[in-house]
Amino acid sequence: MRISPLNLIVMAHTLDVEGLDRERILKRCQLDPASLLNEDGEWVPAEHFADMIRVILAETADPAFGLIAGKSLALMRYSIMTPLALFSPDLRHIFEDVKHFTPLLFEEPEYTLIERDDEAQVLMHPWLQEHGCVRYRHDFLVTSILQMLRFGGMRDDELIAIEVPHECEPELTPRYTALWGSKVRFGQRNCRVIFNRTALGRPMMSHSQVGYAGARERAAQALSARMNRIDxxxxxxxxxxxxxxxxxxxxxxxxxxxxxxxxxxxxxxxxxxxxxxxxxxxxxxxxxxxxxxxxxxxxxxxxxxxxxxxxxxxxxxxxxxxxxxxxxxxxxxxxx
Structure with a gap:
């Protein structure tokens, strides 16, 4: 599987934001810093991203580093997705747009939005399944999804449950509950966030019809160029x-x-x-x-x-x- 180099660029900026030794980590990953300058460059093997995560986890000795990356300001470097979310009419549009424009970042979406009766759930299935990286990706996705839900106006009382497959070390429990809340369940079969369905259609305060139309047009043009390009x-x-x-x-x-x-x-x-x-x-x-x-x-x-x-x-x-x-x-x- 291959992914956009933008994923590595965002990870490198996450290292900068968190005050980590970017050059040292890139060297350990055998990545040339110059190769992370072109967001529109050739897609790279997903193994490069997996190597980067493994090295970061080893360097930080933090098994829950995905919590940090999932709320980092470096995510703003996903420049096409950011204005789409910012100016979107509601959360349902955000989920639809992120899924539709996923091919700009990687080959397959990492989640499915399921609506049933009064509940909605985001079921996550990360494309990164390499040993040592799955927990990182689960933590990253849950954190970023929660950030998006709260930005879109979901109230704390509308969050029903968070389920993740991995267990949690007792000393790390306070970090998870501080970020995710008390409704988290570890050691579950699936990775998902369950919440009140009404949150999906609630109008967003930051919605701009002109801004959203422009952001979607730019994303559509980029996607068209990507899909029509003979790889x-x-x-x-x-x-x-x-x-x-x-x-x-x-x-x-x-x-x-x-x-x-x-x-x-x-x-x-x-x-x-x-x-x-x-x-x-x-x-x-x-x-x-x-x-x-x-x-x-x-x-x-x-x-x-x-x-x-x-x-x-x-x-x-x-x-x-x-x-x-x-x-x-x-x-x-x-x-x-």
Missing amino acids: TAEKVRQWLLSALPQQPSMTETARQLNMSERTLRRNLADLQTSYQALVQECQFLKARSLLADEQLPIKHVAHCLGFNSVASFHRSFRRWTDTTPTLWREAQLKGR
């Missing part, structure tokens, strides 16, 4: 990953995509990448997957990636990660 890079990735251990030439790939080599090169340049960069990205993604199996010999991994020798694989892997496949595997197993 050549993603098609190349899928083709290269399916072809491994073979490494098709650029000419062969262009033929597979029914375009000229010149057009392929130009499209990739427009996406701020190159064919060779995508080849190496696919090799690295496959290498990460294969090295996660500690039973696979390094020689077999190298072969599956299309390298002629273990030595050439080592050289490439060191260029990607500044370490060897063996040391990288040991570090991942130790972290797990």
